[in-house]
Amino acid sequence: MSDRGQSVRAVAARVLQSVENGQSLTQCLPPALNEVADNERPQLQALCYGTCRWFHRLDAELQARLKKPLRKPDRVVHHLMLVALFQLRLSQQANYAVLNETVEACRALDKPHLTGLVNGVLRAAEREGEPACPDDSARFSHPHWMVEKLRHNWPQDWQALLDANNAQAPMTLRVNARRFSRNEYLQQLTDAGIEATATRFAPLGIQLASPVAVDRLPWFADGAVSVQDEAAQLCTTLMDLAPGQRVLDACAAPGGKTCAILESCSGLEEVVAIDESADRLPRVQENLDRLELVATLVQADAADIDQWWDRQPFDRILLDVPCSATGVIRRHPDIKLLRRESDVVPLASIQLGLLKAMWQVLAPGGRLVYATCSVFPQENHRIIRRFLTQQEHAVLREPDVPWGRDMETGRQLLPDPESHDGFFYAVLEKPEP
Ligand SMILES: C[S@@+](CC[C@H](N)C(=O)[O-])C[C@H]1O[C@@H](n2cnc3c(N)ncnc32)[C@H](O)[C@@H]1O
Incomplete structure (x- = not known):
């Protein structure tokens, strides 16, 4: 129990309940971290991320162990037991501590009538060990629809892809080329005792051997580096930026x-x-502000160009x-709980709508x-293909790069357990009249 009076497990159970109700961890974890003692924050974070990551496997086991589902008002206790199962199955925590503290947390959640059930379920789980996974959703710990969609989209790669999603992502930095070269900053890290290597494809990327708090990174507050995955860094390398251009993000x-x-480019006219x-x-x-950079910020629906566009076309658009x-x-395991299969078609229509609108301001x-x-090709290759059938003057450029898979309309990176996230990129050009 923390000195702020909140059991870490009880707080974790409430966070998971919020995720189930549609909030992302990015939204609901920061306020929850304030409810526990400073030294318990890493544990709270690890419990929330770990339980989301393994939710579908743990939930299959829990559902099999419960004779009937808990009543809706008691649902938080379901999440409490998932947190405990996460610890029993996937952490080094001693089993007796998990059992005792989970029963205590059940009381802290004001559910004393369920302590017997919690105790019984967890004792059985401890005694009987982890059951065989009933299906691929439990085995790979992803929602059923996602497993099926990935199997269909990536018949050769779906298992590796699902495994990569369950791995811990590395911490990757982007060196601010205005301050340091990559080699100079690698030396800074060596001097600070932080082990790191250059990323394979992104020219300014550095991957750390293990994550560190950003305040341990040399000159972080002064804008020497930013935390950014290698795949995200590659977007900029495709933009062919040059001084004098007007750029839209x-x-x-x-x-x-x-x-x-x-x-990456000084002397841009405006971003x-x-x-x-x-x-x-x-x-x-x-x-x-941290990087001492200047851009024009606009809050608007980018697709509604009448709302924000000053009729000055952009030379480059991201x-x-x-x-x-x-x-x-792998960085946002709550996506497994938040995303629905029915989200994909509306997202694809938003994506195509944005692309058509941005074409007008290019x-x-x-x-x-x-x-x-x-x-998902539905949001990537197929969007570009649909756009090209409607915009016959648009020119598709084949990026000449050594990374990613050629998808005919662009390049696809799948998440790599050793390095970058999964990303898709397409490069389109508007011919001169
Ligand atoms: C993938 S995130 C962007 C990440 C960002 N480019 C970065 O590298 O930090 C997508 C963003 O699009 C914004 N968004 C969604 N629909 C939009 C729209 N119609 N117009 C402008 N922004 C939109 C969301 O609020 C979200 O911040």
């Missing part, structure tokens, strides 16, 4: 790529960063569309990079 928050654009989310847009400004985020599940001779952190 159409879905910009929290601003990782806006900052990468500004860092306009749009996001429709009033909550997320301030994060772009925070990142710009369209990093909202998507299923199925390429970044200058003749200009270039647009379409990107998603999705591994």
Whole structure:
């Protein structure tokens, strides 16, 4: 029990309940971290991320152990038992501590009538060990629909893809080329006792051997580096940026790529960063401030160009569309619980709508990079194909790069347990009249 009076397990159970009710961990974990003692925060975080990551496997076991589901008002106790099963099956925690503290947490959640059930279920789980997984959803710990969709989309790779989604992602940095070369910053890290290597494909990327708090990174507060996955860094390398260009980042928050654009090319005429989310847009400004960069921020629906466009065309556009985020599940395991199969078609229609709108604000001779952190062709290859059938003048450029799979309309990276996230990129150009 923490000195703030909250059992870490009880808080974790409530966080999971919020995720089940549609909130992301990014939304509901930060306030929950304030409910526990400082030294318990890493544990709370590990419990929430770990239980989400293994939710479908743990839930299959729990459902089999419960004679009937708990009543809706008691659902939080279901999540409490999932947290305990996560610890029993996947952590080093001593079993007796898990059992005792979970029963205590059940009382802390004001559910004393369920302590007997919790105790019985967990004792049986401890005694009998982990059961065989009933199906691939439990085996790979992903929702059934996602397993089936990935099996269909990636017949050769689906198992490796699902395994990669369950691995811990590395911490990757982007060096601010205005401050340090990559080699100089690697030396800074060595001097600080932080083991790291250069990323394979992103020219400014550095992958750490193990994650560290950002305040341990040399000159972080002064803008020497940013935390950004290698795949996300590759977007900027496809933009062919040059001084004097007017650049649009159409879905910009929290601003990782806006900052990468500004860092990688000085002398751009203007960078306009749009996001429709009033909550997320301030994060772009925070990142710009730390890196001492300047962009024009606009809160708007990028697709509604009458609302925000000043009729000055853009030479370069990055369209990093909202998507299923199925390429970044290892960093955001709550996506397994949040995403529904029925989300994909509406997302694809938003993506195509944004692409068509951005085409209108692209200058003749200009270039647009379409990107998603999705591994579903429905949001990637097929969007570009649909767009090209409607925009016969659009020119598809084949990026000459040594990474990713050639999808005819762009390049697809699948998440790599050793390095980058899953991402898709397509490069389109508008011919001069
Ligand atoms: C994949 S995230 C962008 C990540 C960002 N490019 C980065 O690298 O930090 C997609 C963003 O699109 C925003 N968004 C969704 N629909 C939008 C729209 N119609 N117009 C502008 N922004 C939109 C969301 O609020 C979200 O911040």
